[in-house]
Amino acid sequence: xxxxxxxxxxxxxxxxxxxxxxxxxxxxxxxxxxxxxxxxxxxxxxxxxxxxxxxxxxxxxxxxxxxxxxxxxxxxxxxxxxxxxxxxxxxxxxxxxxxxxx
Amino acid sequence: xxxxxxxxxxxxxxxxxxxxxxxxxxxxxxxxxxxxxxxxxxxxxxxxxxxxxxxxxxxxxxxxxxxxxxxxxxxxxxxxxxxxxxxxxxxxxxxxxxxxxx
DNA sequence: TTATATTAATAAAAATCTTAATATCATAGA
DNA sequence: TCTATGATATTAAGATTTTTATTAATATAA
Numbered sequence: 001x002x003x004x005x006x007x008x009x010x011x012x013x014x015x016x017x018x019x020x021x022x023x024x025x026x027x028x029x030x031x032x033x034x035x036x037x038x039x040x041x042x043x044x045x046x047x048x049x050x051x052x053x054x055x056x057x058x059x060x061x062x063x064x065x066x067x068x069x070x071x072x073x074x075x076x077x078x079x080x081x082x083x084x085x086x087x088x089x090x091x092x093x094x095x096x097x098x099x100x101x102x
Numbered sequence: 103x104x105x106x107x108x109x110x111x112x113x114x115x116x117x118x119x120x121x122x123x124x125x126x127x128x129x130x131x132x133x134x135x136x137x138x139x140x141x142x143x144x145x146x147x148x149x150x151x152x153x154x155x156x157x158x159x160x161x162x163x164x165x166x167x168x169x170x171x172x173x174x175x176x177x178x179x180x181x182x183x184x185x186x187x188x189x190x191x192x193x194x195x196x197x198x199x200x201x202x203x204x
Numbered sequence: 205t206t207a208t209a210t211t212a213a214t215a216a217a218a219a220t221c222t223t224a225a226t227a228t229c230a231t232a233g234a
Numbered sequence: 235t236c237t238a239t240g241a242t243a244t245t246a247a248g249a250t251t252t253t254t255a256t257t258a259a260t261a262t263a264a
Contacts, residue, residue, distance in 0.1 A: 017125065017126050021253095024123035026115045055255085055256080063253095076263065077209080161220080179241065179242045
């Protein structure tokens with residue numbers, strides 16, 4: 001058995017699972033996909049296009065924000081959301097670890 | 103705004119979020135990491151090494167099994183678990199979509 | 205006042221943990 | 235043989251915690 005001494009620490013473990021948790025809901029993936037296709041969209045556009053309740057959309061956006069997957073800039077009365085691709089890239093690396101690609 | 107007509111269908115959306123959900127717990131990531139370092143380990147080895155309650159380990163393994171991330175072969179009284187890397191690879195592709203790598 | 209968006213409160217649903225029960229296999233011993 | 239015992243692992247039942255949805259209230263900019 002190979003068994004390395006380097007074990008993933010609790011911090012990273014927690015962070016990774018938080019990230020996975022943010023992606024663990026169909027609506028959130030749907031929102032992310034929409035943001036991926038349209039950079040800088042306001043909330044109104046999101047819930048009107050995807051036919052999601054305004055409040056629900058806002059709450060899911062908060063989960064994504066907390067996980068650091070998205071962020072937004074305020075423009076007048078609009079909130080323009082966008083994906084934080086660097087964070088998603090880090091998620092990818094985590095997956096890569098399982099595949100021994102690094 | 104570019105907005106393609108091809109939208110991810112409900113099936114895939116559901117499947118992807120199921121997969122994310124399976125990874126959305128520190129203990130499950132810990133177990134997966136252990137399985138990644140040691141191919142074909144029995145349950146006893148998992149919970150003794152990681153210091154997790156037997157029953158909890160079994161329940162988390164079930165979640166991982168249901169999501170299709172791991173599977174096992176029965177060998178006598180042992181159940182040898184292993185990661186289904188092909189499934190993890192598909193998870194990676196999903197992440198790649200967000201990065202426009204395919 | 206209206207449009208945009210978030211937050212609060214609470215109800216409903218799902219996930220997790222705890223503890224106990226069950227199932228299966230291997231084997232020691234009558 | 236057979237049956238009892240120990241080791242392995244899963245499952246069941248419940249209580250607890252966390253997520254999600256619903257609805258109403260709040261905040262802010264035009």
